[in-house]
Amino acid sequence: MKGMSLIVKSITNVVIGFIFIYGIYIILHGHLTPGGGFAGGVILAGAFILRIIAFGADAKGEDRSSLTASVFESVGGLLFLGVALAGMAITGIFFLNFLPKGVPLALSSAGIIPICNIAIGIKVSAGLFSIFLAIAAVKSGIED
Amino acid sequence: MIELYLFLVFMIVAAIIATEIKDLLAAVISLGAVGFSVAIMFILVQAPDLAIVQIVVEVLTVVIFVAVILRSTHIDETVGKKIAGTQITAVVLFSVFAFLFLFAMFKAIQELPAFGNATMRIAKEYIRLGLTQVGGANMVANVILDYRALDTLGEATVLFTSVIGVVALMRKSGRKK
Numbered sequence: 418m419k420g421m422s423l424i425v426k427s428i429t430n431v432v433i434g435f436i437f438i439y440g441i442y443i444i445l446h447g448h449l450t451p452g453g454g455f456a457g458g459v460i461l462a463g464a465f466i467l468r469i470i471a472f473g474a475d476a477k478g479e480d481r482s483s484l485t486a487s488v489f490e491s492v493g494g495l496l497f498l499g500v501a502l503a504g505m506a507i508t509g510i511f512f513l514n515f516l517p518k519g520v521p522l523a524l525s526s527a528g529i530i531p532i533c534n535i536a537i538g539i540k541v542s543a544g545l546f547s548i549f550l551a552i553a554a555v556k557s558g559i560e561d
Numbered sequence: 562m563i564e565l566y567l568f569l570v571f572m573i574v575a576a577i578i579a580t581e582i583k584d585l586l587a588a589v590i591s592l593g594a595v596g597f598s599v600a601i602m603f604i605l606v607q608a609p610d611l612a613i614v615q616i617v618v619e620v621l622t623v624v625i626f627v628a629v630i631l632r633s634t635h636i637d638e639t640v641g642k643k644i645a646g647t648q649i650t651a652v653v654l655f656s657v658f659a660f661l662f663l664f665a666m667f668k669a670i671q672e673l674p675a676f677g678n679a680t681m682r683i684a685k686e687y688i689r690l691g692l693t694q695v696g697g698a699n700m701v702a703n704v705i706l707d708y709r710a711l712d713t714l715g716e717a718t719v720l721f722t723s724v725i726g727v728v729a730l731m732r733k734s735g736r737k738k
Contacts, residue, residue: 443613448697451609453705459617466624487728494721501714512710518696527697530706533713540717544724549625551731 420473429471436464440542447534448527454537461542466549479550486547493540500529500536562676565602572598585630585637593623610701
């Protein structure tokens with residue numbers, strides 16, 4: 418996939434960090450404010466896709482990103498399942514919220530929910546990004 | 562309440578435009594209008610969690626659609642063709658079944674509680690006990706990641722399966738030329 422003009426590249430350089438931080442904020446505050454793992458993960462995937470659309474990538478780079486994305490997709494899924502199985506190992510109930518609940522409205526509260534949000538965020542961002550890469554890569558494969 | 566109906570009419574018009582217009586880029590843009598109307602309706606009925614997801618997913622879908630259309634054809638060649646005999650039968654059959662479905666739905670809706678006055682037998686308990694039992698301030702997160710976490714695991718599996726499907730269909734290596 419080819420990159421776009423200098424204007425798009427400069428603006429992308431400025432805003433991409435803010436988009437990334439906003440996505441991470443939405444994931445980490447998922448148990449306090451509207452949002453959560455899915456919404457934040459989609460925002461992170463949007464940042465990755467913006468990067469690829471603006472700057473472009475050759476076939477080699479797309480393959481490398483695709484591999485990384487699939488690894489992170491699996492890591493996210495396994496982390497989510499691992500939290501569920503940890504609840505089963507410690508208390509005997511699948512998906513039981515076994516961590517201490519903490520003070521309501523504090524960032525580190527609500528037991529396993531922040532960990533689950535992080536896992537889902539990793540999984541969703543990597544999954545959507547690899548869907549985009551698959552569509553972009555098959556097109557550039559035809560052009561080669 | 563009236564603004565919900567306005568958005569509903571706008572969405573129906575935009576959806577009809579999306580299916581009937583010849584230019585695919587315009588069709589994608591009207592599809593985006595439908596999606597953003599759904600997001601605004603979520604905000605109007607006070608569901609910001611869904612609105613955030615809807616807006617971001619809609620932006621991504623429109624971007625991917627536009628990227629695909631810019632690299633392929635612009636014209637939808639199926640619009641405006643002459644209607645064949647079999648298509649007339651299909652339209653008639655569809656109208657009959659759509660009428661039956663709408664009639665059944667109308668009967669079913671009469672039995673439901675009025676709009677905005679759900680019975681909420683379980684949800685009341687979630688709202689009453691959520692903060693003390695789970696500890697999260699966002700009640701949606703409490704429900705989807707504690708009370709109904711197994712559902713969310715299934716949802717994550719659905720996403721995983723769809724990613725595998727897309728990557729397997731679109732892969733470059735290992736396909737026959």
